[in-house]
Amino acid sequence: MTLINRFYAHGILPWFERERNAGLGRRMKELRNWEWLSPDEIRARQWERVMTLLRHAKETSPFYRHRFENIGFDPLFAFDASDLKQIPPLTREDIRLNLSEMCSRKYSVKQLAMSATGGTTDTPVTFYRDRESLREKNAVQKQLDTWAAMYPGDKVFYFWGARSDYAENPSWRWVLYDQHFMRRRWAPTSMLTQEIAEDYRRKVNRFKPRIIYGYPSPLALFCRYVRESGRPLHTPAAVICTAELLLDSDREVIEQTLGCRVFLHYGAREFGMIAAECEEHSGLHFASPAAYVEYLPLPDKGKEGLCEILVTDLLNYGMPLIRYRVNDCGVPQSAQCRCGRGYPVVQSIVGRTADLFHLPDGSIVPGISLQNRVLQVCPELKKIQVVQNTLHDFTVRYVPGERLISDGITVLKKNLQNFFPSQVLHWTFEEVADIEREPSGKTRFCVSKLSRESRASVPSLHN
Numbered sequence: 001m002t003l004i005n006r007f008y009a010h011g012i013l014p015w016f017e018r019e020r021n022a023g024l025g026r027r028m029k030e031l032r033n034w035e036w037l038s039p040d041e042i043r044a045r046q047w048e049r050v051m052t053l054l055r056h057a058k059e060t061s062p063f064y065r066h067r068f069e070n071i072g073f074d075p076l077f078a079f080d081a082s083d084l085k086q087i088p089p090l091t092r093e094d095i096r097l098n099l100s101e102m103c104s105r106k107y108s109v110k111q112l113a114m115s116a117t118g119g120t121t122d123t124p125v126t127f128y129r130d131r132e133s134l135r136e137k138n139a140v141q142k143q144l145d146t147w148a149a150m151y152p153g154d155k156v157f158y159f160w161g162a163r164s165d166y167a168e169n170p171s172w173r174w175v176l177y178d179q180h181f182m183r184r185r186w187a188p189t190s191m192l193t194q195e196i197a198e199d200y201r202r203k204v205n206r207f208k209p210r211i212i213y214g215y216p217s218p219l220a221l222f223c224r225y226v227r228e229s230g231r232p233l234h235t236p237a238a239v240i241c242t243a244e245l246l247l248d249s250d251r252e253v254i255e256q257t258l259g260c261r262v263f264l265h266y267g268a269r270e271f272g273m274i275a276a277e278c279e280e281h282s283g284l285h286f287a288s289p290a291a292y293v294e295y296l297p298l299p300d301k302g303k304e305g306l307c308e309i310l311v312t313d314l315l316n317y318g319m320p321l322i323r324y325r326v327n328d329c330g331v332p333q334s335a336q337c338r339c340g341r342g343y344p345v346v347q348s349i350v351g352r353t354a355d356l357f358h359l360p361d362g363s364i365v366p367g368i369s370l371q372n373r374v375l376q377v378c379p380e381l382k383k384i385q386v387v388q389n390t391l392h393d394f395t396v397r398y399v400p401g402e403r404l405i406s407d408g409i410t411v412l413k414k415n416l417q418n419f420f421p422s423q424v425l426h427w428t429f430e431e432v433a434d435i436e437r438e439p440s441g442k443t444r445f446c447v448s449k450l451s452r453e454s455r456a457s458v459p460s461l462h463n
Contacts, residue, residue, distance in 0.1 A: 001151045008153030016181075019131065020138045024152065027139030034289050039342045046288045049314045050084070051075065056104065057320040063101040064320060085294070089310055090324045092117060092125045093382060096401065103128055103319045112318045117269050127270060130318030137272035137315055140290045144276040148238040148263035150211045155183045157204055157236075159214025159222065161190060161243070185209065189218035193363045197225040205234050212258065216241040217356060220250035221364060223257035235259040242267065245350065266349055268326055271313040275346065278339045285343035290315055293344070294323065295332050305331045309349070355448035359423050360391050367446025383435045388448045395428045397435060
């Protein structure tokens with residue numbers, strides 16, 4: 001970490017972005033100390049956080065008080081991991097139906113920040129976080145970033161699809177602040193054409209970022225364009241990928257094109273970034289100060305050791321999330337990583353898979369971009385899946401919620417049409433009882449059934 005990085009961590013970010021970064025340098029130092037403790041000491045410290053959180057939930061959240069009473073569980077008395085497993089897993093439907101009751105009565109509305117789930121496999125659901133937890137979560141993410149040699153104040157180029165994270169039509173003041181003072185550039189990944197990819201290549205070369213941070217599938221698509229074009233591209237120090245599954249083939253093309261290693265991070269809107277690859281690249285470490293992770297075995301799913309992941313958020317006291325079902329699966333690893341960090345390791349995480357949609361005019365839409373730019377208009381749906389059957393025909397499969405009204409589907413249809421204004425596409429909407437996991441345990445949000453022959457019949461991004 002250079003002097004400039006320290007200045008950003010201890011001065012600029014805490015001063016200019018206080019809502020998210022107050023005390024950033026101190027928090028990162030505390031987290032860095034956690035990493036190198038022994039596994040036993042980390043587990044002991046983490047369990048203290050689990051007990052404190054559950055006692056807080058019982059005393060201040062009507063939802064959890066009733067849930068605990070219904071199963072005869074009282075966290076005010078000593079309990080262990082087997083007792084914790086008696087608590088029913090928390091679902092998005094629980095949050096949807098009990099939002100107010102889940103919030104802690106210790107906090108006023110002004111002390112809570114509202115957000116929404118990402119909606120990769122289910123539709124977005126509103127939830128709340130206390131503002132102190134936002135600062136803790138941001139520090140966790142920035143400390144995990146350091147494993148990829150990314151530090152506060154570094155120049156970062158984002159290949160990003162979540163429009164809530166950046167301004168689409170920024171004022172000149174925001175451009176000055178974001179690009180020149182905070183040293184960030186944003187490349188929306190909702191659609192990629194040859195012209196857009198070339199524009200991004202030029203921007204990367206002009207900006208010369210130290211880190212490229214983004215969604216794996218659109219970043220890999222961009223790298224394939226660069227390789228096919230034969231044009232030069234700036235080499236960053238590292239690439240960080242998150243938000244969706246990183247395929248081995250995508251990792252390979254990104255590393256070969258950009259000439260650096262790729263680091264995979266894992267998180268969600270509900271609890272922030274909680275896991276990351278270290279320099280060994282032999283799995284992801286779960287950040288024990290931020291989350292208590294459980295694994296529920298999934299038999300007959302085609303992959304040995306595959307489990308469903310449950311997360312208890314150890315930082316958000318404003319609206320506790322206890323044994324939260326995140327709809328992802330993983331393969332836990334018992335052996336400690338060679339890096340020496342004491343955090344637990346998961347071999348791999350599967351889920352959140354989204355195919356690329358190839359359109360008649362040759363443009364390509366990463367499926368994951370739809371979750372942020374289209375589907376949040378209809379939060380009354382429990383689950384949703386978009387399937388491309390042919391170049392022109394799509395099917396939207398959905399599980400309705402209890403409060404779904406016809407206008408919700410009408411708005412969704414209109415939003416899909418507006419998202420593809422220049423395309424002649426046909427949309428079929430199909431109500432289903434459930435959207436099942438695949439044999440691998442994955443839940444696919446966007447599915448393309450196009451054959452290679454069909455994709456080859458349209459103009460290429462690389463031509």
